[in-house]
Structures are given as C-alpha cells and as structure tokens.
Amino acid sequence: EAEVAQSPRYKITEKSQAVAFWCDPISGHATLYWYRQILGQGPELLVQFQDESVVDDSQLPKDRFSAERLKGVDSTLKIQPAELGDSAMYLCASSLRTANTEAFFGQGTRLTVV
Amino acid sequence: GESVGLHLPTLSVQEGDNSIINCAYSNSASDYFIWYKQESGKGPQFIIDIRSNMDKRQGQRVTVLLNKTVKHLSLQIAATQPGDSAVYFCAENFTGNQFYFGTGTSLTVIP
Numbered sequence: 500e501a502e503v504a505q506s507p508r509y510k511i512t513e514k515s516q517a518v519a520f521w522c523d524p525i526s527g528h529a530t531l532y533w534y535r536q537i538l539g540q541g542p543e544l545l546v547q548f549q550d551e552s553v554v555d556d557s558q559l560p561k562d563r564f565s566a567e568r569l570k571g572v573d574s575t576l577k578i579q580p581a582e583l584g585d586s587a588m589y590l591c592a593s594s595l596r597t598a599n600t601e602a603f604f605g606q607g608t609r610l611t612v613v
Numbered sequence: 614g615e616s617v618g619l620h621l622p623t624l625s626v627q628e629g630d631n632s633i634i635n636c637a638y639s640n641s642a643s644d645y646f647i648w649y650k651q652e653s654g655k656g657p658q659f660i661i662d663i664r665s666n667m668d669k670r671q672g673q674r675v676t677v678l679l680n681k682t683v684k685h686l687s688l689q690i691a692a693t694q695p696g697d698s699a700v701y702f703c704a705e706n707f708t709g710n711q712f713y714f715g716t717g718t719s720l721t722v723i724p
Contacts, residue, residue: 503656530710539621541702541714542657555711590656594710599645599664602712604656
C-alpha cells in the first residue's frame, strides 16, 4: 500500500539551530500539505502545495519557516532558527487532486527543541 | 464529543459496545468531511469521508452522520474493539482542499 514517507521520525535540536524535515508524498499526488500538531491538539495547516507551487502559506511563520517542493514531488520544511515553542509533531499529507479528495498522512516527525 | 479548548474530550466504552464520537464543525460552507484516527506517536489515519450532499455514509463497522443544519458530524463505531482506542479527529474542507481539524476526542476501550 502506498504511503507518505517522512524523515526523520524524531529530531532533537538546540534552540537557534536549523532543522529540516523531508516528505515524499504518494506517487501521483499533486497536492502536498505540511501540518504542525501540538500535543493534545488537532493538526494545523502550515503550507499547501499544488505541484511545485504554494497554494497557501498564510499560517507559515515566514520569519523562520520555509518550505519548498522544487520538482513537484518531494518537499522539505525548514526551521531556522528553531525556538522552544516549535516543539511539536510535523505532519506531511498528500492528496490526489484539489477538490474534495481524502488526504493521506505520513507518520510525522516529532521535533523537540531544547 | 469535541469542543474548542485545550482539554481533549474523552470517551470510555466497554469492548463490544457501540461508540459515538461527535464533532461540531465551524464553517457552513464546508462541503467535505473526513474522520481520522490517530494512535499515539503516529500520523492520522483516514477512516471515512462524507460529502455535503449526503447525510449518512457507512463503512466497515463505522457510520458517519452529517447534520448541516446544526453543523454537526458524528462517527459511530459498532462493536468497539481494543484496537479502536485512539484519538479521533473530524476534518472539514471548505476552501482549496484545505482540511481544518477539530480538537479531537480520545476513545478508550475497556476490555
């Protein structure tokens, strides 16, 4: 069964350091999402791509976060510099097309900033 | 059921009983909804979806009901099993295929 792949599964970093997460969506899925999930809460959308283009990054803290999907396939989310409040689960999801299609999630990257 | 806030609603049921998890969604323009199951340390797993032109959809042991009048979704799990223990989220979609999640409900199945 096709899956959304994410790496690393866990990351511990010191505050002010840079950190990056990688996501490989299900093959053929044009839409890719990055979500952040704080413990005990639902996922919150950070950025949405359609192919290589950003559809929505209104909730992405652009002073420290960046995301790219250069070839419209895999994607990288970067934080620089990391802050203590960035500790969370970072989830990637993909869907086949834009309208009313289920999004499938990866296992996430658990980030701890110390 | 779900509620806005920092405390995760909880539901405990006996194994074999039916479970009902509720969700109040926010936007009357939402036209597509998904229920996800999330186990500890894992990503959300798709369970069942429903479009706004329907009021009921059934899957294997699960049924989703949609009441657009009061902006309410429910997930019914029949014959709940220990493996159903998880946090359940409803997600609504109302613009650009972006999914907005509620707080979630923690389901515990008592053997």
